[in-house]
Amino acid sequence: MNYDRNNYSPNTQFSIFPPAVKHLIIVNLLVFVALMNPMLQQYLMVFGALWPVDSGNFAPWQLISYMFIHASFGHIFFNLFALWIFGQGIENFWGTKRFAIYYFLTGIGAALIHMWIGGTGAPTVGASGAVYGILLAFGMMFPDRYIMLLIPPIPIKAKYFVAIFGVIELMSGIMRTDSGIAHFAHLGGMVVGYILIRYWGLKGERRA
Secondary structure: OOOOOOOOOOOOOOOOOOHHHHHHHHHHHHHHHHOOOHHHHHHHHHHHOEOOHHHOOOOOOHHHHHHHOOOOHHHHHHHHHHHHHHHHHHHHHHOHHHHHHHHHHHHHHHHHHHHHHHOOOOOEOOOHHHHHHHHHHHHHHOOOOEEEOOOOOOEEEHHHHHHHHHHHHHHHHHHOOOOOOOHHHHHHHHHHHHHHHHHHOOOOOOOO
């Protein structure tokens, strides 16, 4: 697929691995491989993970770098799978430049909201905040597209799928369930994504 990277407009052809999604996946995988080295892991966690402001380890670049560090294979697999499944449609619909800006802004916003509301003394890692922003965008841009659930194996419209995930994250954050999961970062990505989409005046897919 060909993109004009100097503007926000997508072309009419569809790519299953558009540029931003492809490069985000590659960089995340490279960092994950680097984390297998004990020395690199220590370095990346100290300087790249998102630390609380009062920890003595916080640095501004961590608002971005934390998105490329994952704690386990399952963590990175589900994040990158969701990024690919939902991100390809959004990048093809919006264009690479807008998609990339949206991805990083939702990730940064997720970090800030997590630090403000749900932060703990432990460092935060993962692209989940940005991925939840992408999920929100998919639900807003393609509300009536069907998503096939795995358990139970039934189709559900994207707008309902996103709403369910949002409610689950909100309730989990309020009740402090799964303390190792940054629920308010996930919600933060969705909130910032909603604000950006409204601010940009983006309209969803039209169906006859």
